[in-house]
Amino acid sequence: MPVLRTHILNVGRADTIILELPRDDNKKVIGIIDCCDFALTKQYLERKGLDKPDLVQFMVATHPHYDHIGGMQELLEMFVNNGTEVYMFLDSGYEHTSLTYENLMQFLIDHPNIITWYPRTGLQVLFGRLNVRVLSPPEPIPTGTASDCNNASIVLLLTYGSSKLLFAGDAQFTNWSHCCVSQQDFLKAQVLKVSHHGSKHGTFLEALEAINPRIAVVSGENNLNDPNGGFPHPLTVETMNELGVTEVYCTYQHNDIIIESQANARHSVTHL
Ligand SMILES: [Zn+2]
Known part of the structure; x- marks a missing residue:
């Protein structure tokens, strides 16, 4: 059986995730969730022979x-420029005024062949054997929260067989409480990319209990010199330990962390 391979890159307090989708043929089909640094990502893709895949099935800008972008x-x-098809781009729809975001949106407008969606809770897309389900954000996206941008994060559940x-993304309390109320049936996963680099605002006890992950990955940085606890926050790590992750x-x-997922909920993790 083919595997789903997830690469979570070591890029500091930032996210860059590359997915090699499970295929029955020999085609290299990838997905990208966030990309904070182009040069590092390009280098990594080249090293893994993924810079010219047969297809980029989806790219997601969580927020x-x-x-992240x-x-x-x-x-x-x-x-x-390589002539590689990018099939779909998912964006949170949270309108940031930064030039980086505006230019990205303009690029997508200029390339209408890339399907651009602003997905909301409940959207599901099947890419071959991989099911992608959007747990959050809801419509309308939350406002008046501690961080509306983080709370607009697209939260994705990827299902491959029973894996x-x-x-x-950087989901915080408002986003998680929405997931707990409206998506509780889907809040179960063996693997969790911990929200918001492991900050104390990104992990919501009720959601973590419901997800009940066996493996958690934090895209964070060394926090030893941060008087505020840094990323990941000791509380987050403690909570995960207590819940038996x-x-x-x-x-x-x-x-860089690589997770190989079989269709039968077996996951093996390698790193340097
Ligand atoms: Zn972030």
Whole structure:
């Protein structure tokens, strides 16, 4: 059986995630969730022989903070210039006024062949054997929260057979409470990309209990010198330990992290 391979790159307190989709043929089909730094991503893709895939099935900008979209437009440009089809782009629809976001949106307007969606809770797309379900954000996206941009994060549940992986972007309490109320049937996953680099605002106890992950990955940085607890916050790590998350990986400790998922809920993690 083919595997789903997830690469969570060591890019500091930022997100860059590359997915190699499970295929029955020999085609290289990838998905991207966030891209903070183009040069690093390009280098990594080249190293793995993924810079000229047969298809980029989807790219997701979970929300428009720079640490999630900083390299996205250049990455799109690279694929387009290589002649690689980018099938679909998912954007939160949270309108950020930064030039980075405006330019990215303009690029998508200029390339109407790339399907651009602003997905909301409940949307499901099947890409071959991989089911992509949007758990959040709801419509309308929350306002008046501690961070409306983070709370607009697209939260994705990827299902391959009985394997489930949840990518939380930078979701915070409002976003998680919405998931707990309206998506509770889908809040179960063996693998969790911990929200918001492991900050204490990104992990919501009720949601974590419902997800009940076995493996958690934090895209964070060394917090030893941060008087505020840094990323990941000790509370987040403690909460995960208490809830019995057996494997916790952090990019600053484990470097680039690769998860190979079989269709039968078996996941194996390698890192440098
Ligand atoms: Zn972030």
